[in-house]
Amino acid sequence: MMHVIATNVCMVIRTLVKESAKEIFKSGSVDHPLNSNKVPENECEKLDIIGDTFEHSSIYLFPFIIEYSIIGCAVIYQMWSHIGKNPTYLIFQGDKSEGNPDDLTKHRPYHLDWSSSSVGLFMGLLSLVGLIISLILYFALVNQEKYRLLAVLINNIMDTLINGLMILAMIFGFYQTRKLSLVRSEKDYDIISIISASGIVVYAAFTVIAGMLNQDSLEPSSLVIINGVFEIVEVNIQLLFIADLKQRVVSEANKGEKPGRQTTTYLLMCNLALWVTYNFEIQKGNATPDQSKFYGFLPWVVIQRITLPLCVFFRFHSSVVLTELWKNCYRLKRVE
Known part of the structure; x- marks a missing residue:
């Protein structure tokens, strides 16, 4: 293994x-190392x-x-x-008239409850549409010399706006999820989320450094710095929000309200939207002209190729985790 x-x-x-x-x-x-002007x-x-x-x-x-x-x-x-660990098996004992042990493993139909999700879903779809529109505008304008800076500004402004909205949503979500009951979770720390989140933090940190120290920037330095800071803050708050939500479950008292589910739905949609756009961000080399100019083309390409795949994976993994929390945390469990 x-x-x-x-x-x-x-x-x-x-x-x-x-x-x-x-x-x-x-x-x-x-340059090609051989004494030839043509690369085979x-x-x-x-x-x-x-x-x-x-x-x-x-x-x-x-x-x-x-x-x-x-x-x-x-x-x-x-x-x-888990190799070598002795599992604990549940042995069925009892009379056949009391039930069939096969019934314990029989799958029962389960219907998803979409209540308390409409606002988060609507806002998430708006964010998805906004990111797609900015992506289309970027690829339509970036190859035109006089509109290249405008394309970069649209891309960065939209990223900053989405990260800012996600931060506000999670602050509101923390306030709402306090009403949920605390439970003891047996799950370990999500190492995959932490490793992949480090890619976003490193990428955003390099962006902030370039915005602060670059004296001859093409776009406003304040926008570059704010974009990087918002991204770092958003990722860290999201890790805390997911870790906190894993320890909570809806109770009988608030099963109708389902506090925090709108925020969970919105974060789910935003992470899904960012996952889609990050897959195209891989090839948007012209979207970061100041960083490429500050670090040099070769170092910046290496930084992007190492960190951006981790950014893509973080958004995908967060979407999956938030989907599970959206289903399980707001489902009232029957206590035997």
Whole structure:
């Protein structure tokens, strides 16, 4: 099992190095070491549709390879950590007339309760539409010289706005979830969320540093700094909000109100929207001109290729976790 974990780690490193090298050579920032003006190309990929499609789609697909490898590492590690432990089995005893033991494992139909979610769902869909519109405007304007700065500003303003709204929603959510009952959770700390969140924190920290120290910035330095700070604050508050919600459950007294469920729904939709847009952010090299100018093209490409896949995975994983909390925390459990 440790060999499988090591294989997944090697797959992550290989993918990062490969995609970084492709981006560097594509930009022409690295001279070819041979005494030749022509770089040899792989002709088989250029002569057929499959090769050309594969080459152009790899920039969208490589984050999913990293996501799969990280999930594989986490699952295999959990299996490895439980090897050798003696499980406790529940032995069914009793007369056959009292019931069939097969009935204990029979799945009963369960219908999702969508109550107390409409406002959060509506606001989340608005955020999704806003992010998609900003993404479309960016790709439509970035290739036009006189509108390039406008495209970058639209992208950063929308990111700052979404992060700010999520921070306000979570502050309101903390106030609401105080009404839920506290329960003891047997779950360990979510190491996957912490590791992937570090990617967003590192990326945002480099953004803030570039905004503070860059003397010749193309976009307003205050916007770059605020965007990075908001992102760091939002990620940390979201980790705390999820950790707190894991320890709470709805009670009989507030089963109709379901406090905090609107916030959970909104965060779920926002993380899903950011996951979609982050997959396109991988190829938005022109969206960070100040950072690229401050650090240099080569270092900034390496920073992006390491941190952005973790950003993508964090949003995906957060969406899954929030979905489980949305279902389980607000379902009244029957006490036998």
